Amino acid sequence: MDDPLSRNRLDEEESPYLRQHADNPVHWQPWDDAALTAARATDRPIFLSIGYSACHWCHVMAEESFEDEEVASVLNDSFVPIKVDREERPDLDRVYQTICQLVTGGGGWPLSVWLTPEGKPFYVGTYFPKTENPRRGNVPGFLDVCRSFADSWQSEANREEMENRAEQWTDALRDNLETTAAGGSEPAGDVDNDREGVDDDILGDVAKSALRATDREYGGFGSGGPKFPQPGRIEALLRSHLRSGSEEALSAATTTLDAMAAGGIYDHVGGGFHRYATDREWTVPHFEKMLYDNAELPRVYLAAYQLTGREAYGTIARETFDFLDREFRHDEGGFYSTLDARSEGEEGKYYVWTPAAVEDAIDDERTAEIAIERFGVTEAGNFEGETVLTVNASIPNLADAYDCEESEIVDRLDDARAAMFEAREERVRPARDEKILASWNGLAISSLARGGLILGDDAYTELATDALSFVREHLWDREQARLARRYKDGDVKGEGYLDDYAFLARGAFDLYQTTGAVDHLAFALDLARVVVEEFYDADAGTLYMTPAEGESLVTRPQELQDQSTPSSTGVATSLLLSLDAFAPGEGFSEIAGAVLDTHANRIRGGPLEHVSLALAADRRARGGTEVVIAAESVDGSVPLPERSRDSLATTYLPDSIVSPRPPTDDELADWIDRLGTGEIPAVWKGREMRDGEPTIYVCEGRTCSPPTHSLSAAFGWFGDGEESIGESVDGDVSIDGNDVSIPDVGDESGDGDGES
Secondary structure (H helix, E strand, C coil), rough: CCHHHHHHCCHHCCCHHHHHHHCCCCCEECCCCCHHHHHHHCCCCEEEEEEECCCCHHHHHHHHCCCCHHHHHHHHHHHHEEECCCCCCCCHHHHHHHHHHHCCCCCCCCEEEEECCCCEEEEEEEECCCCCHHHCCCCCCCCCHHHHHHHHCCCHHHHHHHHHHHHHHHHHHHHHCCCHHHCCCCCCCCCCCCCCCCCCCCCHHHHHHHHHCCCCCCCEECCCCCCCCCCHHHHHHHHHHHHHHHHHHHHHHHHHHHHHHHHCCCCCCCCECCCCCCCCCCEEEECEEECCCHHHHHHHHHHHHHCCHHHHHHHHHHHHHHHHHHCCCCCCCECCEECEEEEECEEEECCCCHHHHHHHHHHHHHHHHHHHHHHCCCCCCCCCCCCCCCCCCCHHHHHHCCCCHHHHHHHHHHHHHHHHHHHHHHCCCCCEEEEEEHHHHHHHHHHHHHHHHHHHHHHHHHHHHHHHHHHHHHHHCCCCCCCEEEEECCEEECCCCCCCCHHHHHHHHHHHHCEHHHHHHHHHHHHHHHHHHHEEEEECCCCCCCCCCCCCCCCCCCCCCCCCCHHHHHHHHHHHHCCCCCCHHHHHHHHHHHHHHHHHHHHHCCCCCHHHHHHHHHHHHHCCEEEEEEECCCECCCCCCHHHCCCCCCCCCEEEEEECCCCCHHHHHHHHHCCCCCCCCCCCCCCCCECCCEEEEEEEEEEECCCCCCCCHHCCCCCCCCCCCCCCCCCCCCCCCCCCCCCCCHHHHCCCCCCC
């Protein structure tokens, strides 16, 4: 029988990250039964290395240690070395990243963990140089650490100490990740144990915390670098401004959005965002580009565009979507995962400029001069002797300096960017990780669906539709009603995690709201049902990250905090609250409420770290807005009427459900069959089209407007419509003789919820 530890087995894997290490002299194993069984059979500790293909410091550690024969000899002789792609196995990353954060106060990638043969951690860190190097900080050398543990494992006394530590750390992991108050023990970090619900003003609490953390000078959160985008916090500030009128909240949000759009974290030539900025001023990025950042950030720019009307925010969203279409899209519609930070072995080489390079790219001398000044390109540079482009001079200042109209500056900069883009295309491109992940595609689908509506561009809606079709074709098993995690070149691998189901369901639901296609709504419901069946634990009162029938790890993790992506628990909870309107007999709202009650202490104690859960709690406390639009059906869809579409595009309505439906209840029969709900839900019942025109019904909480043909009139009934809806009110807004100022609560609500 083949000994799995006798060779490097990563050549059998499809993950680009794992394949990057397939030629290492280290006998790397994937995380599978063969490797874990071998660890127990040989009684060797496991060295676990977790990273991803675009990770710069993963490359550095590989070059220094994993390609080194001396290091390989120690790992091969004394350990079972296992490599994990954190994008394929977010559950493993969550577990061992958590112990790193608990023990060291930080985390990141590469993540380096030493485990017992049973998978229990006894030492952890991130990047280690091969040998101790003062230039790399106060970090021990990797080779010394490995040799020390190899020797200690053979010593009875030392091994006992290591195993005791592993037990203690595993207990801490279970307390932090698995145990809930509903299960009888308060998770670590909670402030009390009264199990009361979240405060009604939790949004205000999030906004206050975000304001305290805001860098008022440079934008973003924190007083130094590195700085991460944090779109959830920006969204909370925008919502707080909408509700309270707080100019401070709006200023904090827009200052951050402006700083990111002007800084080096944004690609001013090709569009899209790099992962994060290494400095306080947002100048020098960590150059990798991730699908999730370029999905979530356009969402918040679109929200700011709706709220402020500033075209610059819409432009950033458009350019980012165009970047995704150009550089991340599979020919059949799905979206790839990442672009590497490096090309030709150097971080950022593809993206940086010198004055000479700009002049070579742009034929016109005056245009080149304007571009050099606009983007701050200097001989000294701002990154290793070259320049990361930033917005260094404003359009008005450039117009004054060059004694011309602002329109000429804009035209010349457009020409400059086009020329620089063409020149950059001749460079060696960063490698692309062509895994297609269900969860990250869900984020992109959601953002593109909203972009199609808000920007008035059906091309973005089509991109979202194609991506959803791709995921459904390749990753969704219709017969088993289960979702796989990853697709790569025809290979499908991994069971879906909570983020896969929740993010994809949100994307499908947002696409339904934009297109009126019942099939998208039905798919969102199918995914939500699996969320309840596989991830909800009624006894613990929570949603776990891994399915009930999934692989058993040292602990079953939850994902409560927002990290580089939103909390899957928070997104799932909000989703269940939204979908409850369409399947009220399935208990979605009750399950969401139970999860929020279980984690109320965590949310109250750290609202900024639990933004997605906090916003879900705010939604439950205040109720969302339902906008039902009854209109003509076309091939199983109800396209939004142009007038309503225009109004929704210009109106910031967080926590709203836009629900197109066929014109009559009789025509809903096919929809109800497709949804599998058995009866017409209250959100649609009786809300039919009137007078042969698209008809709108709006409910906020338990108060509903009368039917009307105008969104502004519907919201005007609540007293704030003309301020919040960007649609003029015409003179004819009555239906069946009922003027909009007189509620027809008993008949028009359909479910008796018209009384306030």
